[in-house]
Amino acid sequence: MTAYDPARRPRVAVLCSFNVDLVHGPLSEALAARGLPSELYFSGYGQWESDLHNSASELYRFGPQVVVVYPDLRDVVPAFGSTVPSKHEAEAAGAEAASALGQGIETFLSRAPGATVLCTGLTVPPVNALGLLEGNAGYSWRSAANAFNAHIQDLSEGQGRLFFLDIEPVIQRVGWTAWNDSRLWCIGRMRLARDAYPHLAAFWARAIRAMLTPRRKCLVLDLDNTLWGGVVGEDGLDGIQLGHSGAGLAFLEFQRAVKTLPARGVLLAVCSKNNRDDALEVFRAHPSMVLEASDFTAMEIGWDDKATGLRRIADRVGIGLDSLVFWDDSPVERALVRRALPEVLVPEVPEDPALHAEFLHGLEAFDTLTLTREDIRRSAMYREEAQRKTVRAAMAEGPPEAFYRACGIEMTVVRADDFSLPRLSQMVMKTNQFNMSTKRYSTAEIAAFMRAPDIDVHALRVSDRFGDLGIVGMAIVRRDTSPWLLDTFLLSCRALGRTIEHGFLGFLSRRATSAGAGLRALYIPTARNAPVKRFLDELGLEPVPAGGETFHVTIPSGLVAIPSWLTLTIEE
């Protein structure tokens, strides 16, 4: 996905099947209000599709980062309005229109590698020739829109630079009579009513921001009058409002809404002023609690001020204050946090708790157009790491081997493939500490190594009884030299401190030895990779200067044993 460069104003092109020029002002304002003042381009009327195909068009000259496409059913399926087709004919017409537009989008994306397309979906005008026949007797215009939208969604799944925008909920909220203005079609080929433009602009700006800027990663919640009604320290466990009617139901619905966030990659935390035991008792013992203590990555419950609690949460979770959203019912607490920590987003929570669930779902701060496997696992990984720390602390007296054994660590070495490539590329670019040569290869270079006959690219997956850490290690071995050269050897910091580096190097050394080749590693010291130096010292390995800043480290056969507490599986 295209990253946002704050030094450059985003260039946004709008391609619409009708005249939508009046959205220019509202869209400029909506983008600026989201911190993204942009350059805008609008295709001429009737040119929206040919713009995509014609590389000499104004669109290509404009060089957009974002192209918003907005087709209207009445324009892309001209039979709408003058025919009464069967459901199957309508479906075919929708699919055909999507296929034609899809070809244009793919042509454009292949020629404009820096651009991303946001394609707005089709909707069916509610007043049309079918009337009550919609969905009956084998007739349905809605099936045309569904077929069109499904085709664009399919295309977007295989194409990382195309996203689908579902505009139906926006129109539902505004209402069709406030959205559509048939008079303007007759006089100026416009379709939208005056009141539609700000809503359309906000909708597009929201998507563009989600695409260009990182979202917030953690919701920090107050407890009293936020997760339940009342004050547990005063009202007691039985006195708080939480249940299946009245105000209690409002808080229950809010908890249900909060519960969906971790599945969208958003972490949860608590920052509240309570006696810790009172608060935890609610989680343990209240029959209507939807949220469990284990849903939260961090809990700051005590009597410190909230800004201090929020700082601790950011530290503990390892994210910036600008990744936090703070939710508190008290206007006083909200104002204090806004003043002390302007980076934290503090939404103006509605006073009525019955509105909280919908307000939370409507927050743009957690918007994203994609979810990676790592996003979805984020909350679970933090929880698993906390469990490891707890077990480690409990076993602090004994030898570390006892803890490693208790973890039941399983290492799996797999040959790099297209599925692991994005993660490997991410590690090559980001890993600083345990990275022996810190060579920054591009994705294309790594892909080329994977295909080379005399180069091995190994990916290391690790899991233990607490959970799956995913791919955390990588090695590039050149077999075109003798001994073999370990060009890249790196481990993600979340895998450090449990002898996995010994196991991984032991595997590589054993493999080279059994091929009769031996192994030599490339070592380039940097300001950041001191853990590598400690690892080499621990093994008694002496780096030998190899010109410039580079060193070679010969790994004597049999020196690095695979620790007995590690289970190694090779799937190559």
Place this chain on the structure above:
Amino acid sequence: MSDKLLYETVARVLRVPLETIDIDSSPETIARWDSMAQVALMLEVESVFSVRLHSDSLMALNSVRKIRDALVHLGALPEAP
């Protein structure tokens, strides 16, 4: 509702100083008053004066005087200024 409100509306939509607007202002006297501005102006007038114009009027009311006459006819402005 007053003539002043109408003049302010025209000035705001066309992004010109209020002093440049008079009863005879039209696309002839204000360069910014093109066909897109005409539509934007009509929609704004409808919103400000809570009226609904016929589609024929949307393009036809292309001077302050014509807009004023239409608003008087619709009862949204008094006959005497």
